[in-house]
Amino acid sequence: MKKNELKEKLHEIIFEADTPAGKLFDVVLLIAILLSVIIVMLESVPEYSKLYGRYFNIAEWVFTIIFTIEYLLRLYSVYKPMKYATSFFGIVDLLSILPSYLSLIFAGTHSLMVIRGLRLLRVFRIFKLANFLNEGEVIVKALKASRAKIMVFIIFILIMVSIFGSLMYLVEGQTNSGFDSIPRSVYWAIVTLTTVGYGDISPQTTLGQFIASIIMIAGYAVIAVPTGIVTNELFVSKKNSKVSTQSCRYCSLEGQDPDAIYCKHCGEKLND
Amino acid sequence: MKKNELKEKLHEIIFEADTPAGKLFDVVLLIAILLSVIIVMLESVPEYSKLYGRYFNIAEWVFTIIFTIEYLLRLYSVYKPMKYATSFFGIVDLLSILPSYLSLIFAGTHSLMVIRGLRLLRVFRIFKLANFLNEGEVIVKALKASRAKIMVFIIFILIMVSIFGSLMYLVEGQTNSGFDSIPRSVYWAIVTLTTVGYGDISPQTTLGQFIASIIMIAGYAVIAVPTGIVTNELFVSKKNSKVSTQSCRYCSLEGQDPDAIYCKHCGEKLND
Amino acid sequence: MKKNELKEKLHEIIFEADTPAGKLFDVVLLIAILLSVIIVMLESVPEYSKLYGRYFNIAEWVFTIIFTIEYLLRLYSVYKPMKYATSFFGIVDLLSILPSYLSLIFAGTHSLMVIRGLRLLRVFRIFKLANFLNEGEVIVKALKASRAKIMVFIIFILIMVSIFGSLMYLVEGQTNSGFDSIPRSVYWAIVTLTTVGYGDISPQTTLGQFIASIIMIAGYAVIAVPTGIVTNELFVSKKNSKVSTQSCRYCSLEGQDPDAIYCKHCGEKLND
């Protein structure tokens, strides 16, 4: 009995955020994740690494141990540990502590750095704390609803950059070293269509600049499409949430229009 | 009789995607097109071309033969072969196999490369497979409806870049080699207005930078116009497609919800 | 009488586009303007100017004489010549022919080039021909309605770039030659906020890159504002144009809602 009480108490603190203790835990964890991410970032700067390398190393291990304890407590306090361990955040939690331990077994500069990079995924844990931010759900819902349309849009963009890229390879490839292969030209087309425009590769011939102009204006106008899609989905998902809270007394249909007088399903009069 | 059955069977497999065989055919074809496009792209990379040139050549001919058989089967199985052959995808299908055969007759490096580039149009065949993606139609419908508005917008953009381009030619042309002719200056104005900003040409004088600033802010604000147009068209086309065409027999109210059984205005039963 | 008939006939051809003759005149004029603009542009390219300078010169004078005759006919055929001469397109028409004549009196390379640039304004005449494109009016109406909001937005943008620009002057000015004065830094801030990003000036210090990141993300998010404004105005202006064509039989109020049964002004029943 006592053990279950402890479990429940822990679950409330670690997984929920509606008690003062749970809220405090979440905020402290958020700060710890942020600090650990910042340390990984600073460690990659050669100057800081030389000067403070030892302190960074200690801080890293402190955070690793804290996150390991947290991970074990999560596994202990949850009712179905396997379901947590195989969930998205369960895997991210494990991946964020694993690299430190692996670095003890596998030496070597390069592989070590890969491991450090993976630890940045800890940042994703912030999302788990963001469940009090209901707003995120509205955005995700709108993006999910417009998933198919956005896929079609991205496929269209990819075809466009493939064709324009190979066209530019034919036009500029002979004289301009920036367009010396189709993949490189396609990369340039993506840089141009998305209006990023690095300028490391740019057309030199008049014909090339003419084609580039067409891609730019196309990219400038085409951006309207995903914007239009998401705006409409957001509008619809908001409108749906404004649906009347009335439900029919006879057929129990919910989702009546706010201006409905009679149930649109069974024809009975709705409550005033 | 037997021949017709074969024709119909073939048509079902090649042109339709609602039987398991038809679906399988479409997926296999999609993968073949993608592979063939990737091979054309990789072949253009000098290093790969040197090492694997022979294998690329073989793979190209294999795909060409497969697509040729497919094209002939399409011509055979369709009831009106001429209508297919002159349709958009019929022409694209032919163009995607022609270059390989033409390369046998006409030698020469440069013309050969043009032919390879054309083969990329095979990618468009993906669209033919995309008829199960109904979402694309909504986008195309919205773009078609806003065609006239977008044309006016693009004409306006072209006039703007012409005037700003020649203004910059006058301001910077004497001192800055990037603005040595009006067409080049217009190219720069397009690069700037669309917020691409390569940086290969950029104003040096104070007056030039001032005019550039105006173009940038204009371009930044003006992008709102195509976005507004497409968003509204998407909204309208969605609204129209989601409203039942039924009208109440008793109160004549139109705009009934698609799932309505009774008129939401007078409570009378709607037609089935 | 006869003179008036001629005047009216000319007016119909030159100013209107609803008769076959009027339509033909507009199309021919459109082509002439486009050709004359293209010649001005090509003339600015040094290579072409050397080779075909003489032919360009002749073509220019031909177009100037054609446009002069057109201008005089317009003045003759219109009922109130002064009103036309002082209208926007009247002034543009005059400005598009004046530079050629002025170049006879005032010599000098540079001033001559300014004159050539001004002739590009002829392009604006295309708009006069665009009155059959009703769509343009909807856009212009929406832009006019959102004028005040867009002004506030642009003022806000200008204040933002001033503050961020002078901040960057303090941060990077000592070490980075690109930020050697506040106006230059403000120019850079505009290049960055509008997501143009030439790269001719870019921050080098860590603090400078941090501030630049803030400007970029701000610029990326802030673009939503003009888009939102124009989208809504377009939506409203479209909605208004969908208002019922019914007017009340009793109080003559127009602009009834499409779903209204009773006049919202006097309470009388509307026609079905």
Place this chain on the structure above:
Amino acid sequence: MKKNELKEKLHEIIFEADTPAGKLFDVVLLIAILLSVIIVMLESVPEYSKLYGRYFNIAEWVFTIIFTIEYLLRLYSVYKPMKYATSFFGIVDLLSILPSYLSLIFAGTHSLMVIRGLRLLRVFRIFKLANFLNEGEVIVKALKASRAKIMVFIIFILIMVSIFGSLMYLVEGQTNSGFDSIPRSVYWAIVTLTTVGYGDISPQTTLGQFIASIIMIAGYAVIAVPTGIVTNELFVSKKNSKVSTQSCRYCSLEGQDPDAIYCKHCGEKLND
């Protein structure tokens, strides 16, 4: 009595803009602020500073004295001086005059320049004059309403650039000096995602260019989210402000038009 009259008169002129005197005061002040900001900017240009440094200095002190008198008059004429002094514009007003006086005590080139930069905040006073621009409020209201959603969006962007940035550090860090630390790579990811694209740092390896392409297309599509959010908020805030709060006493229909006298649903008279 007389003192109070003076106070009230002053308040009317300085703080309000609905009398001719008040309007004149605001316009003159606006011009003075603009001039003083322009002088600070021009002073930072080395050439102008050398030539006109003395005149700039005099003009600066003239403006400082004018703004000091204005600040004291504001404190005098307002009923609750402390509330004004601690308000946003009270603090900005003080900060815009303080630097000039502080420059008398603290010498030193660098610190002096910081002070000059702060004076640019005077520009914010323009907003105080913009209260006749009601339109600004609509934008601010829409932005405030979408604050939570925009925060979630920006956090998501920051996580995305952190992960992509460290990924690029691992991929390009060994060979490309532009990606020599994670913070620098994250800075590059921001430059790319926001479609600014300076080009001072750009990927060189094929894998790096592939990842960069993903970031660009993501950034190009993701911009739809803030736009969708703001567009919807503007739509809602406009709709709410344009719909009468009246509901029919007979049929309880809400959402009456603001100019309606009779209920458009049942024809009964609405309350005044």
